[in-house]
Amino acid sequence: MSDRTIGRAGFFGILGAGALGLFFAKDVTGVLGRAVPASVSALVPTSGWRIYTVASMPNLDPAAYRLRVDGIVESPKSFSLADLQALPRAEQVSTFHCVTGWSVQNVRWAGVRLHDVLKAAGARTGVQALRFVSAEVPYEDSLTLMQALLPDVMLAYEMDGKPISRAHGAPVRLVMPEMYGYKSVKWVQHIELARATQPGYWEQNGYDADAWIGRSNGFGA
Amino acid sequence: MPETSRGSRIARFNRTERLLHWAHASSFFAMLATGLILYLPSLSTLIAHRQIVKNVHLWVALAWGAAIVLILVLGDRKRLSDDWHEIETIDRDDRRWLRRRRAPQGRFNAGQKLNALLTVAFGLLFALSGFFLWFGERDHRFIFAGTGTVHDLLTLFSVVLLVGHLYLALIHPSTRHALRGITVGDVDEDWARGHHAKWVEAERRSTLR
Numbered sequence: 001m002s003d004r005t006i007g008r009a010g011f012f013g014i015l016g017a018g019a020l021g022l023f024f025a026k027d028v029t030g031v032l033g034r035a036v037p038a039s040v041s042a043l044v045p046t047s048g049w050r051i052y053t054v055a056s057m058p059n060l061d062p063a064a065y066r067l068r069v070d071g072i073v074e075s076p077k078s079f080s081l082a083d084l085q086a087l088p089r090a091e092q093v094s095t096f097h098c099v100t101g102w103s104v105q106n107v108r109w110a111g112v113r114l115h116d117v118l119k120a121a122g123a124r125t126g127v128q129a130l131r132f133v134s135a136e137v138p139y140e141d142s143l144t145l146m147q148a149l150l151p152d153v154m155l156a157y158e159m160d161g162k163p164i165s166r167a168h169g170a171p172v173r174l175v176m177p178e179m180y181g182y183k184s185v186k187w188v189q190h191i192e193l194a195r196a197t198q199p200g201y202w203e204q205n206g207y208d209a210d211a212w213i214g215r216s217n218g219f220g221a
Numbered sequence: 222m223p224e225t226s227r228g229s230r231i232a233r234f235n236r237t238e239r240l241l242h243w244a245h246a247s248s249f250f251a252m253l254a255t256g257l258i259l260y261l262p263s264l265s266t267l268i269a270h271r272q273i274v275k276n277v278h279l280w281v282a283l284a285w286g287a288a289i290v291l292i293l294v295l296g297d298r299k300r301l302s303d304d305w306h307e308i309e310t311i312d313r314d315d316r317r318w319l320r321r322r323r324a325p326q327g328r329f330n331a332g333q334k335l336n337a338l339l340t341v342a343f344g345l346l347f348a349l350s351g352f353f354l355w356f357g358e359r360d361h362r363f364i365f366a367g368t369g370t371v372h373d374l375l376t377l378f379s380v381v382l383l384v385g386h387l388y389l390a391l392i393h394p395s396t397r398h399a400l401r402g403i404t405v406g407d408v409d410e411d412w413a414r415g416h417h418a419k420w421v422e423a424e425r426r427s428t429l430r
Contacts, residue, residue, distance in 0.1 A: 007309035011338045018346035018371055022353060025367025025374075051262045054271045099358050101369035167266070180361070205272060206359055213361075 048104040051167045054201060058135035058187040062163070062171040067155075071131075071193035074122035081157065081171050087112045087120060090154050094177035096184075097213050109175050111156035114148040117191070129197040132174050133190035141185050141200030142209075143176065152177050155188065179211040231410045231424060233328070233402035237296030238304065242403050244292060245344070248285035249379070252278055256376060282351055289344075304329075308337045314419070325418035339382060343375050350375065 062081050070076035091110045097103045114130065130148045133140045147153065156175045157164060164170045169186025176183045182202045203209050234242070255278040258264045259271065268274060293301065307329055314324035315331035329337065350372040357364035389396045390403075396416070402408045414421045 003312040003315075004306075004310045006311040007334065007338060010311075011309065011342055014339065014342040015345060018342070018375070019349065021367045021371040021374075022350060022365045023367060025370040050260075051266055052271055053266055057266050099361070099364065100354060101357065101364055101366070167262070208359075208361065211361070 048102060049168075050098065050100075050102060052098075053136060054139055055136050057166065059166060060135055060171060060187060060189070065171050065189070067172060067188065068190045069117065069121040069193065070190075072124050072127045072195070073193055074124060077121045079117075079120070083120075084112055084117075084155065084157060084172065087116045092152055092154065092175075092177075094152055094175065096177065097180055099180035099182055099207065099211065108158075108160050109154060109156040110158035111154040111172070111175070113154055117155060118193070121191075121193070123193055126195060127193045129194045131192040131194055131198055132185040132188050133192065134185050135187040135189045139185065139187075139201045140198075141174075141183050141203070142194075142197035143174075143183065144197055147176070147179075150176075150178065178213060180213060182207060183211050229410045230401075230407040231413050231421065232407045233399075233413070234406055235297060235300060236406075237292060237300055239403055239406060240296065241289070241292045241301070244288040245285070245340075248281055248288065249383075251281045252285070253376070253380070255281065260373070260376070279355065282348070286348060308334045310334075326416065326420070327423075328417055328420035330417065336382060336386060339378075343379055343382075346371065347375050347379075 065081050067079040067084065068076065069079065089110060090113050091108070093106050093108050095103055095105050096107050118127070128145050129142050130145065131140060131142045143153070152175075154175050155172055157172050159165070159168055164173060169188070172188050173186040174184045174188055182200070185200075197209060199209065200207075255274050258268045258274050259278065265271065307327060311331065311334060314326065315334065317324040318326060318331045319335075350368050353363055353365060353368045354372060357368060390400050391397055398409055398412045399416075410421065
């Protein structure tokens with residue numbers, strides 16, 4: 001090998017490894033999470049979760065929390081956390097996929113199905129969409145009625161056996177595992193029952209309204 | 222040029238080379254700062270205006286790409302191509318130097334060659350993975366399993382490289398004389414003879430001819 005080819009081979013070797021890494025590198029953060037002490041993982045994302053906010057992070061008091069449900073209803077209703085917990089409890093294990101490419105496998109959620117929320121709120125006929133408004137103004141997103149009633153969609157108040165933490169949307173967040181995470185609105189404090197969906201925060205910035213997790217993303221649907 | 226008590230100076234990097242270095246360096250720092258805000262949970266929740274930070278990161282990336290292309294096209298192309306030829310060539314002396322033996326070095330020592338090869342490769346891979354991070358959010362068929370991981374690991378490796386680079390350029394007593402080469406353009410000739418003997422010798426022969 002000539003002197004020149006050594007450097008050139010190294011250069012193209014790194015380029016090739018990096019390009020292959022796009023398709024084959026697994027999320028190393030999950031592995032790191034088990035290997036590094038908690039003090040480091042508080043600083044650098046290692047557990048797989050990354051916390052994204054678009055405004056300052058809401059700090060809602062669970063005791064004072066109210067979920068307002070209005071729009072196409074008999075009359076607007078307001079639910080405390082205890083009211084929601086009194087509705088039939090649903091549990092599920094699902095994987096969370098972020099649109100930026102990371103995922104967290106097997107997250108345990110507990111909460112209520114939208115079907116029970118709609119019933120308790122006195123939804124009238126004509127509802128075609130649910131608009132979820134976050135306490136993190138101006139974050140919001142919408143699901144069609146069909147999407148919201150899928151069997152693994154819920155308004156969650158527990159994550160991995162504990163009340164949802166502030167960073168994950170305390171006290172109540174939406175969980176829509178079949179779509180990318182930006183559809184799973186955190187810090188939900190208002191649900192409007194409407195005739196049609198409205199573009200959410202990220203959709204106004206160019207994202208898809210129907211964020212189904214495709215088969216091409218390397219994780220499987 | 223004023224003579225100093227340290228003796229004469231020898232030109233090391235011309236305007237094109239210095240411009241390329243500083244265009245890359247300033248863009249890197251701007252993207253590192255905005256990238257860390259997007260990446261580290263403690264910073265991303267503190268700063269919080271994700272969309273704005275994201276846009277700054279993207280516009281700096283575009284400016285970086287445009288600046289590099291402009292310098293490559295409008296700058297001293299012959300000189301840059303000679304540089305790259307030298308950087309790619311890891312000769313016997315370089316291989317001895319890398320094994321920590323004494324060996325005369327050219328205008329770039331073997332460590333600088335490796336740093337340059339890695340920096341260019343990382344720059345291209347940053348651009349590639351960054352493009353798919355951006356595009357994948359718009360067309361989900363282009364979300365690949367490792368895009369984020371590659372971008373994150375490149376950041377980690379680049380910061381390690383940068384820390385070493387800054388230490389050698391600013392602090393290490395026997396190498397920090399090189400800093401003048403990338404700011405003003407010339408270095409102390411005696412220092413150069415000790416650290417880059419083959420280069421100084423070649424320069425001398427070419428001026429005598």
